[in-house]
Amino acid sequence: MDDSKQKDSLIRGERTRFGRGENVSLHKLPSAQAHEPMIVRASTHRSFTRHCFRFLTFFGLIAGGLLLLVYYVIESGSLDRFLADKANEQIAAAMPEGYHARIETARLRLSGDLDLNLSVRGVTLLGPEEKQIASIGTMDFAVDPVKLIGGQVTVNSVSVDDIAVDSSALPSTGTFRLTEHRVDSLPVLVEQMFTQTDFARGILTAADTRSIYLSDIVFPVGSASPGKSVNVDIREINLNLLADGILRVDGEVLLDGTAAAFSAESVEQDGRTQSLQAEVSNLLLTPFLLRTKEDGEPMLGLEGTADLVLSLERARVDGEPAVAAQIDVGAGRFIADSIARPFNDANLNLIYDTAKKSIEISDSSFEFDGSRFPFTAGIIDLDRYQPDATDGYALDVLVRGGRFKSREPGLPPLIFDAKFTGEYRASIPRLLLDDISISSPQGMMAASFKAVFGDASPELSFGARIERMDTEAVKQLWPFWIARKPREWVSRNLHGGVVTNGDIAIYLSAGRIEGPGIPVQLDETEMKVAFDIDDTRITLSDQMPDVERSDARVSINGGRVDVEIRDGSLSVAKSRTVKLAEGTFAIADTYSKPLTGVVDIMLAGEVRDLVKLAEAPPINALKSTEFTSDQFSGSTEVNLRASFPLDRDVAFDPVWHVVADVTDGAIATPINGHQVSGLDGLVEIVPSRISYEGSGSADGIPLDVQWSMPLGRPEERPEGEEDASVLWLSGNLDDAQRNQLAPGLDDYVSGPVSITVEGGDEGNMIAVDLQQTTLSLPFIGWQKPSGVPATLSFTLTPGENGVTTLNDLHLTGSGLGARGQVTLDKEGLLAATLTDVAISPGDSVNVGMQRGKSGLDVTLTGRSFSAKPLLGQLVKSGNGGSIGGGGSSGGNVDVHFDIARVSGENDRQLSGVNGDIKVRAGKMADATLNATTASSQPMALAVAPDGDRQSVSLKTSGAGALLRFLGIYQKMTGGSLNLDMIETDAGWQGMATLTDFRLIKDEQLKKILTDPTVGNGKSLNAAYKNQINETDQRFQRAQAVIDISNGVLRVSDAFVRGDQVGATIKGVVRDAAGNIDMTGTFMPAYGLNRIFAEIPIFGPLLGNGNDKGLFGITFRLTGKTEKPELIVNPLSAIAPGVFRKIFEFQ
Template structure:
């Protein structure tokens, strides 16, 4: 290129002609001049065009010169530049500089900013004038650090890492403002940055946040310097942060503003005391924070708006976080006083919403707040807590919130107001090593039950709330106090106290509601107590029953179907009370024919204890109950069908096993003291029972269905009554008495029981339209009676059947008393048994007559007359008219038939007995076993001594045959013909007459005479009935027809003139015979010398 530019010495081209060369030389000279003039422009143009391509590095001197210019413009900072490149961005006319490795430092050399590359668009006009005036500055990939030190001062360093100079943010802004105010930056529109790395460090919390691909803009307009930074936070998908810093050059004040979106609550809580409380939330937060920047770099007063959520309120130790949709707050923070003023605070949660205003005084470190809020527009949405939407007028809250070292919320006072309702509360929630603890007390002066339940969260004490909602649907509540205590790892302890009036209370689901109720409810832990001071319950179809003073206790409300104990004090009509007990769970008399109306009426005052489970049960389930009390003015015509029962006062007791009514009453006019009872429950007998005691008189027995003759009973004896009342069957009455105080008599039998004596009476009476005594047992004074009595339709004695009638040792029979009506005594019918006359009482000895005569028809198996003499198969038709008398027939000792007549005497009964075969009678009686034939008549008369009778005997023409004793006697006196007769047809004894006495032990023969043609015999002596021993003596007179003619003259005993005296001793079937032969020589009266005197009956 140097050879091409070489010119000729004269300046013309080689080979040119001179003239022409001169002309051309002038032209060349002109062009040269023009070239010299256009060369800078061409060079500048070429450079301008060149700069539209790749940047051009400026030479060192030029770069140094530019650096010096910038350093001079930055009065408070020193500028150092690595290299400078110049370029013209495509599509622009302005030139730009790219400053690489630009560093700013304090005058003392401390770094303040470092930029890998800084692009500056310069003013072309200023450049043409020789000045460097930036129009726009752009940062790319630079690092910025916004830091807060431990004292709370904030600093902005335009350097990614390493140590920066310790300047406050206010000083940094002041320096930037001073720099921008210099003439060199007069045309600067602003500084922008993209792709920056913003690091925010908080020495107070140790937190570090980074903003990736941050953007920045710095500008100054109208004397106000503005710096904005923003970008997306690292570690979050949607969180963004925008920071605005301003400084007013006129006032020198600086302000700081943060706009954020989707930032974690914990990150926002680190800003300062005004926002530390949001650390309780786990939710994204959007909002704005603005405040004054103090000269020392700290933040002064703040203005904050927050939009939080959706998220949860989480407290360490709480099992379940509280979810919310949105929390919006607008607040102001006074840095001097530490007071946060909430201009608005709004919560929107799935089940709760409210607006609030108030203030909170924050501690300098933001760990404690003392706050007061006023709430409005409180809404409670339906859901888990409330079944229906609610809206409250407002409320107030005073609290102290402590965040460190452990969470603690102290509620000094909380109040809710709505439509006359005023709820106040205070309490404390605090954290422990094991978890959260709670102490809360709330009170409500007065409210309606429905209103309280509407505001009572369903999840708070759910079992109690459910019970009150179901069982106290309408009431006026007073003094409602609630206390909650909760400790980590333990079930919450809840206490609830409230009084209620004007209430409708449902104690048990199956019962009608209690109306007009007043009382209180107390819940301490799981134990619920309901006290009813006033209240009444209407029985179905009846009147109201008062329940004043009743209580209900549920020992454990936390278990499903808890057991409840009802302690009821009941006053009302007995029928109504029992009707209520018929309802579940008691189900009194279920499945029984017995009904409350059948029991009776009266004013009842009862105490009932019912233990049951509050759940649906089959039958009685686990229900247990006891009812006890008093019924006054009791009356019933149906408790005992057909009988009236009345009492001034009775005691009533009811258990699952039985219902029992006891006391003093009148039973069909009979005063009784006892009880009525009826078994209850599955398998119980379908019958009721009355057990009582009464004074037993003849009149009262008649009232009870046991009429007795007037002569039978007098006086009064205590008796026990047992009346069984089976369903569908006639009642059965049992009467038992020891008869003490009563006098009984059977005059016909000579029997009497005095009032001082005792015995036993047992009677079983089937009552009803046709009463009947199915069993009658009497044992007293030696008398035993077992039988039954039937009554006539409509009343009155019909028949007493005695299955056994025993009197002493002498009467043991069966038979009957048969009513004859008309006030007449009953007839007597003896159908069997035995009668021993040896012990019979004489008629009249009983001490009274029987009045009108009593007919007696007797069939006796045995009538014992004496020892060894009895009448069997006795049939008698007797009467007591004037004493026991009548006709009879029988057999002697079961053999010889006889007939007889019985008459009454003053000393006792007298009997006349006749027989066709007197010998057979004597043989059957064991008196004389060798007598045969002969018509006999025997008369026995009572002497008044027990078992003792005087008698006479006469037999016409009996024969003596096969008599060993007589044979021996005849043999001794050598009467051969008579012996032959004795062994053949027998000796005709002619007429036999005897006088004797029978005692219980012996027969005393005073005089016995047999007066026959061939033989005459006289006899006297004794015969032992038990041992059959004879001791007889007499005279036997042979040839009696002749002998007796002279004997009548000389013998006082109708003996012959001549006779043999004899004696019989020993057993009757083989006696010893002794004859005095000399007696034949002593006729008549002189024989008395040789014989003993006869027995003296006196």
């Protein structure tokens, strides 16, 4: 065999077989081959001792074998399944119906100290529907084997590990409610505790069990938050029955990761427990006293740990037990409505007063949020005070020397006493505190409270009355979790003063508190708080000055806060205040986000102070403007209405409205270039605009004023609102006032004007009522007299270096019109461009003006122009010496005109009118005018210097048409006119010569010819046998000396020579009043009649001078020049020659 097979053949316990060839005789073995073999011989004699020894040895071997067999059976686990099956059978038989238990394994082993250790693992208790009630990981029992052999079962110790209990699967056995027990039944409950302790002690003693160890016991219990539970993890429990009869329990429990240690110790005397002491340290109260929201955020309750000490002394025979407890709650937090306040310490000392049959709480206190409340209390059965009561407790709590921390920096705490008395009835169930009184040096409050409990949240009601109490005391006494938002406003915004006539009423119906995460927002039917407050300081907004020394009425209805402010003042600067006459402040809903306040107050004071208030946050009325409060003066009354956020971390643009009634106000900064003062009217300010309406002065001119200016950025303004500033002024101005408002118009406007100015960013839009104003165009000598309706509008835009532009100029009126642009500077007219200029209906003239270094250049062009007003003005004035007339500049003007058609009197026209006019130092230097008359005859007018005088020359072959155009005479046709005039100190003088013209249908001529004479009653024409044409006369020549002086037009040495008649004329054609006074001699048969005047020597006598005939009629023209009255002297017709002079008019 190989090595592996040899090794395998030597394995112990394997049978070996030998073949025939392998058998060897003993004498052949190596030991038999020795030279001196050893012979062993056995003794044949045996003693009794040896036999006994052998028997004992045999018996010991048998017993040891049995013990080894037992040990083997135990340690090998041969009994484990048998024990498990038997245990399951016994447990199944012992379990009540519907419940059963099972054991996964049972194991019996010997421990190190030779005790039998029975270990049961995987114990599960199942309830109906196979729902697991509890599970135990391991149960170990240490049994004394010696006593077991003697027939006594002694369990030295019990160890249980990994216990899990599902309390929800346990059958309901009812809830222990402390409120269902009377106070005077406490001794009975204490005795029951001692009895149960005696019972436990008896079991342990009977079983001779000295210790029980439990560990890792986990079971859930309900928490303060509905629907949530917390696992109680008992890490270990050691129960030891000590030799001196003391039963002691020690252990550790884990709640939400916080370990609490507990211990209890009972002392016996004569087999009866006499005292019990229990202590619990660092017990976490949070899961049981703190309600949380669904997301775990704390909502209501206490967060912290507590230490508990309980001391019980068993009643002696015919005696009473002694019960005392001490609870110390360490630092933590009290949370209400998700607001946390630090909870420093609480100490409660409770004892059972056997004489009063009451629970007394003495020398107790708690410190909360910097305040301390020492108190005593008593709880007693209600029927001891009210014999007819069937259940319930009477409550009495007394606070002495309580201290509330002040919420205002620097103020001392509130020292107070309080008393709470009432009852609790479990049958209703209801808590009633019908007598709550709080007193302090700062005032008193009386109140009552009731809570009715049910399946839903309790019905709560609270009422209080405050006759008089300091405001700070009210703020300190108001619990922070009741009406939190209104309370926050009162605490933060009312400072100092005294609260009087205060009423508080709070009511919450059953079920009103809906649960975690659902805030309780009281409406106006659930909370009503109202009180007067005197001499207080009110904070309307953190960004506004406080209302100081104010009296107000505060009303809180649900989430709404209303403050009716009766008076007060606001400080806006050092030693400067504004008076608050009245007003309101309101928070529509303190529960809404963002929290918004609405203020409506009446203020009075200096304008600058109120503007300073308005320019500060949250209003920022002057934001994006160049104004500051120091630029305003005057006095005012202001209504301020504003809506703004109250939360510091919320930002939105406030909505506000300011209306100020200003008296004698002024603004230092010019508005649209004008200094504004003397304001008496209303100022309105909104976030997008500031405006004023009233009276005032612009640059010292009294006006009615309307002004507005945009505020803020354009994108922040309401849709459709204008972005430009607007200034509207109206008033009646004299020349000086008008010149301040719109300088440079003196040459064109004079007299009173009614003006309206609408200012804006693009300039001042000015509308002028010119009915009582004289409007002038000095370069053409035209004027609109006062009384003629006319309006002028333009946009006045101030520029740099004193330049002012009149844009969009529109002139309208009775026959008046113009539009265009005019530019003015400090010296007057700089430039103008006017179109559609009309001073009469039908005019269409364009005017261009530009001032240069040498003067003003004027260009007149157009289709048509009516010269009738100009002609009437020239005729009335009778003075053409100052073409620039009326102007203050006295400068140089160059006028060029070219007008297609010029209309005169009676719609007569000149066409192709063109020429130039030069004015120097305000007087016409020279001028030329060329035109074509209506009879298509040329006309030329020239004005030229003649030494230091002016001369005028007029030549035309259409004299009749020209006279009709000028409105001088309408019955002439044809004729050539030469007019030469020279300037005098008083006006003009010269001679006019007219040739070859005809008079047609002249009524005055006809009257002279047809009126009867005195002699025979015949007319002059009848005397000549009607040979004189009454309707058409031709004349060869006419001539007159003309004098225009001081507005009076005179003619002298005037004569008219015709084919049939002639005349001599002299007198005033037109005076300053528009009257005529002319005399003359009419000579019929002029050719024959004049011959007598030509006779030498006798001619002057027969003809009465040159151009006078032998026969003639004297006449006179009087009245108005436009419609003169003809007077004929009939006697002159029969007085020949020189004798006719007797009958001439003087």
